[in-house]
Amino acid sequence: MSQIIISDQSIAISEIFGPTIQGEGALVGVPTVFVRTGGCDFRCSWCDTLYAVEPRFKADWAPMSAAAVMAEVQRLSGGQPLLVTLSGGNPALQPLSELITRGQDQGYTFAIETQGSKAQPWFALLDHLTLSPKPPSAKMSFNAARFADCLEAAGPHTQVSLKLVIADEADYQWAREFAADYPGLPLTLQPCNPAPAMPEQPELETDLADLNARLRWLVDKVTADRWFNARVLPQLHVLIWNNERGV
Numbered sequence: 708m709s710q711i712i713i714s715d716q717s718i719a720i721s722e723i724f725g726p727t728i729q730g731e732g733a734l735v736g737v738p739t740v741f742v743r744t745g746g747c748d749f750r751c752s753w754c755d756t757l758y759a760v761e762p763r764f765k766a767d768w769a770p771m772s773a774a775a776v777m778a779e780v781q782r783l784s785g786g787q788p789l790l791v792t793l794s795g796g797n798p799a800l801q802p803l804s805e806l807i808t809r810g811q812d813q814g815y816t817f818a819i820e821t822q823g824s825k826a827q828p829w830f831a832l833l834d835h836l837t838l839s840p841k842p843p844s845a846k847m848s849f850n851a852a853r854f855a856d857c858l859e860a861a862g863p864h865t866q867v868s869l870k871l872v873i874a875d876e877a878d879y880q881w882a883r884e885f886a887a888d889y890p891g892l893p894l895t896l897q898p899c900n901p902a903p904a905m906p907e908q909p910e911l912e913t914d915l916a917d918l919n920a921r922l923r924w925l926v927d928k929v930t931a932d933r934w935f936n937a938r939v940l941p942q943l944h945v946l947i948w949n950n951e952r953g954v
């Protein structure tokens with residue numbers, strides 16, 4: 708049993724939902740509860756969770772203690788430990804060490820989704836660290852030193868993987884070069900959903916035939932290039948539930 712460091716800092720919570728399945732990346736299909744924090748240091752052009760990013764939604768983010776977050780995770784999971792996925796927004800902006808240690812003491816495992824712009828010492832506690840640096844189409848800048856800090860912060864038991872979103876040919880070429888620097892890391896390529904739900908238009912539906920064409924284009928590129936250590940996956944939850952929130 709690890710020592711729980713009790714912090715008086717609260718966590719900004721946009722939503723806690725599940726159990727569902729992880730729809731993306733190295734853990735695709737794994738049952739999980741999502742803890743989505745509010746606030747992000749980025750604003751990607753195609754972000755599918757702007758309600759957890761833009762400051763105008765701040766009033767919707769509840770300040771919660773680690774104990775209260777774990778109580779909700781336990782309620783949703785019926786007390787049966789499973790994988791907890793921390794996402795956002797950027798969950799790396801939040802004080803999450805107490806949440807992780809509390810959960811792990813109860814048998815839960817923890818994964819995070821973050822863009823690699825901010826490292827935290829508590830990354831070392833995580834079971835899974837998914838880093839998703841942004842391609843040119845996101846219109847964000849990349850900070851190599853901060854990304855290196857994130858890799859460095861992973862612990863000896865943390866499974867690190869890369870997840871790169873690809874919207875077009877320029878993103879694909881960027882991903883080829885980027886991934887070449889990290890040959891040892893499991894890599895998932897994910898087609899960009901060019902029409903994610905917008906906060907003011909939650910009913911907007913993504914054209915799944917278009918998404919499938921993007922997926923096929925990406926598979927064709929990877930196989931033509933014999934890029935055999937890349938895995939290509941759709942956002943499974945989008946195929947199942949389209950742009951619904953909380954799934």
Ligand SMILES: C[S@@+](CC[C@H](N)C(=O)[O-])C[C@H]1O[C@@H](n2cnc3c(N)ncnc32)[C@H](O)[C@@H]1O
Nearest residue numbers: 753754755756795796797820821822839899900
């Ligand atoms: C919403 S973000 C939250 C976590 C963190 N801020 C990040 O970007 O990694 C979770 C994942 O969704 C991906 N994502 C966001 N919008 C997307 C879109 N329109 N199409 C495909 N993937 C998207 C991000 O690149 C990231 O890998």
Ligand SMILES: Nc1nc2[nH]cc(C(=O)O)c2c(=O)[nH]1
Nearest residue numbers: 728729730731794820944954
């Ligand atoms: N099922 C499901 N899988 C996901 N993988 C990453 C998600 C995210 O928004 O971070 C997400 C999400 O919102 N739902």
Ligand code: SF4
Nearest residue numbers: 747749750751754796
């Ligand atoms: S970093 Fe993640 S949450 Fe933040 S704007 Fe980009 S995709 Fe959205």
Ligand SMILES: [Mg+2]
Nearest residue numbers: 755756794942
């Ligand atoms: Mg999402």
